Amino acid sequence: xxxxxxxxxxNNSGVHPEILKAIEAANVGHTFAYGNxxxxxxxxxxxxxxxxxxxxxxxxxxxxxxNVLALKTLTRSWQSIxxxxxxxxxxxxxxxxxxxxxxxxxxxxxxxxxxxxxQIAQHLTWLNDEHRVQPRVVSITxxxxxxxxxxxxxxxxxxxxxxxxxxxxxxxxxxIANAAVSLGVSFKEFTxxxxxxxxxxxxxxxxxxMGEAVIFFNPELSAEAKYYRxxxxxxxxxxxxxxAQFIAYLENDLWKRxxxxxxxxxxxxxxxxxxxxxxxxxxxxxxxxxxxxxPKEITxxxxxxxxxxxxxxxYNVVRWMCSFDTTEEDVLNFAAAIRKHIGA
Ligand SMILES: Cc1ncc(COP(=O)(O)O)c(C=O)c1O
Numbered sequence: 001x002x003x004x005x006x007x008x009x010x011n012n013s014g015v016h017p018e019i020l021k022a023i024e025a026a027n028v029g030h031t032f033a034y035g036n037x038x039x040x041x042x043x044x045x046x047x048x049x050x051x052x053x054x055x056x057x058x059x060x061x062x063x064x065x066x067n068v069l070a071l072k073t074l075t076r077s078w079q080s081i082x083x084x085x086x087x088x089x090x091x092x093x094x095x096x097x098x099x100x101x102x103x104x105x106x107x108x109x110x111x112x113x114x115x116x117x118x119q120i121a122q123h124l125t126w127l128n129d130e131h132r133v134q135p136r137v138v139s140i141t142x143x144x145x146x147x148x149x150x151x152x153x154x155x156x157x158x159x160x161x162x163x164x165x166x167x168x169x170x171x172x173x174x175x176i177a178n179a180a181v182s183l184g185v186s187f188k189e190f191t192x193x194x195x196x197x198x199x200x201x202x203x204x205x206x207x208x209x210m211g212e213a214v215i216f217f218n219p220e221l222s223a224e225a226k227y228y229r230x231x232x233x234x235x236x237x238x239x240x241x242x243x244a245q246f247i248a249y250l251e252n253d254l255w256k257r258x259x260x261x262x263x264x265x266x267x268x269x270x271x272x273x274x275x276x277x278x279x280x281x282x283x284x285x286x287x288x289x290x291x292x293x294x295p296k297e298i299t300x301x302x303x304x305x306x307x308x309x310x311x312x313x314x315y316n317v318v319r320w321m322c323s324f325d326t327t328e329e330d331v332l333n334f335a336a337a338i339r340k341h342i343g344a
Contacts, residue, residue, distance in 0.1 A: 005330050006307040007269075009205075010175075010288060013323035016207035016258060022248035023209065026240050034235060035059065039243035046250040047201075047215060050187050056216040058229050059242045063174045064093045065234040066200035066212040068100045071137060072232070073216070073225045074168050074198065077102030079136035081170075082120055084110045086145040088172060100232060104133045112284055113146025116154065117161040124165055138162050141172040142190070143179040147266070147289030147321075152183065152190050159195030168221070169195065174202035174212070177259035178287035192217045203249055207258040207324045211242040211249075258324030262288035265322035265331050272335035276344050282317065290320045298341040306334050 006012050031037040044057050060066045067089050071081055081097065083090050085107035089097045098105060108119040126132035140158060143149045162169050171191060176199065180187055191199050198221065201213045216222035229235050236242055249255050270285040273292065280293040296316045311319040
């Protein structure tokens with residue numbers, strides 16, 4: 001298989017050179033472990049510059065761990081978590097949220113990967129009934145697993161409805177940078193300002209080697225988080241090497257440059273493939289991915305040239321993801337390969 005460049009996942013790309021440089025620069029002498037170091041303080045300060053003061057930040061190794069920490073901190077085992085039917089927490093975390101929280105995850109129907117208050121409201125029944133799990137958290141993914149983006153108004157409506165109904169809002173922001181670039185607003189304007197309670201803030205998919213942060217906007221909610229992080233084996237002893245990545249990522253707008261590139265390349269790919277006969281693009285391309293039905297018979301040969309995943313085998317829906325290092329040339333060559341295999 002050719003691993004040169006693929007359209008499989010933004011996890012398949014490498015590490016941005018500025019991130020690698022920052023890791024190397026942090027590799028001097030000894031410092032205190034477990035986050036009591038100057039890099040971690042600085043990374044937290046930078047997150048405060050983006051999100052405002054009085055936030056509680058927990059640096060993590062990976063996105064599943066970040067989601068689990070956020071959800072574990074917000075729920076009790078008799079409470080439920082409402083999320084999209086395609087949510088990473090529901091489909092792709094091997095039951096880690098259920099195992100660690102003990103809570104039931106309830107999938108909501110979506111359109112373009114998004115749900116709204118109607119879907120949430122349907123589950124606000126049997127409240128205070130001891131036979132039923134009690135809804136407590138709504139988790140939205142931004143950008144979504146379908147590479148679409150919730151608008152500011154959509155998030156506000158969800159937050160207002162949730163808070164009026166004693167529900168908390170978690171945002172899985174594994175691709176939050178792609179969403180910010182797509183919306184053209186600051187991180188704070190589509191999270192904290194709207195009432196989101198906790199964000200899993202991703203970095204790995206957008207050029208970091210490994211690193212996510214859980215950010216609580218209400219410190220009362222996060223009183224137990226430090227214990228759960230350790231219990232869930234996500235307390236990094238050499239935390240400076242995650243924190244140093246966040247400094248490089250946040251300080252010089254690397255997050256924005258990388259996400260802009262990935263989103264623009266997905267847009268270019270969309271423009272190049274949307275009119276090819278036999279290709280049906282299913283999603284509104286609002287971030288860095290395309291979901292399309294393509295002729296089944298061309299899939300294996302095309303995958304040999306440019307690896308990507310089949311998202312739905314029955315309908316042969318494929319997922320093409322762009323990364324921070326996807327170039328215009330990569331996209332044009334890929335689009336030409338699609339044309340060649342289809343015979344268009
Ligand atoms: C929407 C979403 N959330 C979270 C994650 C984090 O996963 P991981 O534990 O692999 O870092 C992913 C990874 O693909 C994702 O797509």
